[in-house]
Amino acid sequence: MFSRFKEKLTGFKEALSSKIAEKVSLAEKIAGKKDNDKSADKEIESQAKALPAADKNAAHVKSTAPNGASSGASPAKPSLFPEKATGDNKPKSRFSFLEKAKSLIFEQEVILEEKDLEEPMWALEMALMESDVALPVAEEIVREVKSDLVGKKKKIGADTGALAEQSLRSALITLLSKNHLDFDEYIKGKEKPVKILFVGVNGTGKTTSIAKVARYLMNQNYSVVLAAGDTFRAGAIEQLEVHGNSLGLKVVKHKTGGDPAAVIFDAVEYAKAHNKDIVLADTAGRLHTNINLMDQMRKIVRVTKPDLLIFVDEAIAGNDAVERARLFNESVPIDGSILTKTDADAKGGSAISIAYITGKPVLFLGIGQTYPDLVKFEPEWLVDRLMGEAEA
Ligand SMILES: Nc1nc2c(ncn2[C@@H]2O[C@H](COP(=O)(O)OP(=O)(O)OP(=O)(O)O)[C@@H](O)[C@H]2O)c(=O)[nH]1
Ligand SMILES: [Mg+2]
Structure with a gap:
């Protein structure tokens, strides 16, 4: 019973696992970089403290470009750490970026963002369609799974297959529980x-x-x-x-x-x-x-x-x-x-x-x-x- 469905799901689980592994290795790289840059950080921090509140951002922006690089210090790709939408386009300082990296590594977690889920969600939709799930139903399941996973903290080293399964399981239960009649x-x-x-x-x-x-x-x-x-x-x-x-x-x-x-x-x-x-x-x-x-x-x-x-x-x-x-x-x-x-x-x-x-x-x-x-x-x-x- 349903042997092909189970088999098709492996693609989704693998895509999610490899995305998480990618994020973990990126997080670890940043953590390593943080140690090397400790002195630069200290300097940033002391400059920030010395300035009036209104100038603090400017100081960060300036000081994050010690080697003449552009002031937009936020890394271009891929963003490991989702920022809350602030509604402005302020460049993120490297200081806050590294602080975040530190706390995330300390907590041994990564957070899944919408764009991390593109590939796994594609794999899931394919798996569902190949299992004869009707298109609007497959799309509904993908929407549910995605909204469940986005923003989810993922413990480094934990079983990513279980995360994928739990999320899909609850999406299926929700879908199948609609219109229930005893x-x-x-x-x-x-x-x-x-x-x-x-x-x-x-x-x-x-x-x-x-x-x-x-x-x-x-x-x-x-x-x-x-x-x-x-x-x-x-x-x-x-x-x-x-x-x-x-x-x-x-x-x-x-x-x-x-x-x-x-x-x-x-x-x-x-x-x-x-x-x-x-x-x-x-x-x-x-x-x-x-x-x-x-x-x-x-x-x-x-x-x-x-x-x-x-x-x-x-x-x-x-x-x-x-x-x-x-x-x-x-x-x-x-x-x-x-x-x-x-x-x-x-x-x-x-x-x-x-x-x-x-x-x-x-x-x-x-x-x-x-x-x-x-x-x-x-x-x-x-x-x-x-x-x-x-x-x-
Ligand atoms: N494996 C399996 N076979 C089933 C199941 N339900 C019915 N069948 C078989 O399907 C065949 C057709 O079953 P019927 O109950 O005659 O189907 P029907 O819809 O009444 O058929 P018509 O009256 O000709 O339209 C029979 O050989 C049943 O034994 C089931 O759940 N599993
Ligand atoms: Mg009959």
């Missing part, structure tokens, strides 16, 4: 029977996910009815019946070619008459480009008024899954997604992107072909696996 709480608080409709393109795992969600709900003592709303594909009704039999559930069905909305309507009536808590309704797989089938889906939704419309797609489809989710959501607003086949997904991009792009939460992840292979979506669970901190 499925269990939702079901608990909703008037029964709760009607849940599953839609998506062909073969993504809708019917399997219905069976998994049924078992998940049964484990919480809810009673469940299945609606065989895929009246289109040959064998689809029988497939749902196999699951119904395995789980001991009533499957409400009509004939192949029948009206899916009518099947779902009947299933809801059955649930009401028999005091069942939840109706899980299957639908035929349809391509987002098939106008007739998309129209039919809108009709099913209009007639059956599901409480939750869940879009199901497979994580391995990467950017395609994200794009399909966006188009389904535009056609008829979804309430959330289930991403299946996460167990076979090396990249992780769709799992990261889909909630952000649709503005609707991921509710579950499918992690295999058997009923228990369903994980309620939690940002930490996913990030632990993306970052390699937990096994699948």
Whole structure:
């Protein structure tokens, strides 16, 4: 799971580590220079003390150019020590520069500036894009990581890989926590029977996910009815019946070619008459480009008024899954997604992107072909696996 994502991140970690190493060696050089220049510093200091306050800057500027060099003593590149924006263009004295160097070396720290992060951030954006993270999502993550790292004091000798990981981890958690919906709480608080409709393109795992969600709900003592709303594909009704039999559930069905909305309507009536808590309704797989089938889906939704419309797609489809989710959501607003086949997904991009792009939460992840292979979506669970901190 997500092996390529982890692999791609190494470039970002290495770029950040080497930038920090560069800064450390520069800081140490300056520290060495400071010792050689001690006498010059003393002179600067005494001159500064002797002058009235208003002239102090002028004295620094003057005295920092003992060998006739220009008075702008602040080093041209690269600035190790970010100055607070003062709003003026006063040249920085070498005195203050060396004092800063001294304190930074003393504290054994360097501070990361925005320009230090150019390369690492580029590496991060590339890693995310190559992992199929959608562009606006990759840009958002990069923005978050950058704002977390800029101005951060970095202890010399500490583990820079950990710094990179911590920052990315918290950016991912923030992103994935947006639009969160607690499925269990939702079901608990909703008037029964709760009607849940599953839609998506062909073969993504809708019917399997219905069976998994049924078992998940049964484990919480809810009673469940299945609606065989895929009246289109040959064998689809029988497939749902196999699951119904395995789980001991009533499957409400009509004939192949029948009206899916009518099947779902009947299933809801059955649930009401028999005091069942939840109706899980299957639908035929349809391509987002098939106008007739998309129209039919809108009709099913209009007639059956599901409480939750869940879009199901497979994580391995990467950017395609994200794009399909966006188009389904535009056609008829979804309430959330289930991403299946996460167990076979090396990249992780769709799992990261889909909630952000649709503005609707991921509710579950499918992690295999058997009923228990369903994980309620939690940002930490996913990030632990993306970052390699937990096994699948
Ligand atoms: N590895 C893995 N396979 C899965 C997962 N979910 C579903 N599958 C497999 O994906 C295949 C298709 O699953 P279905 O549930 O029939 O998909 P569907 O969306 O209902 O398909 P259509 O009704 O034809 O549109 C089956 O072989 C499932 O076992 C998952 O999380 N992991
Ligand atoms: Mg199906």
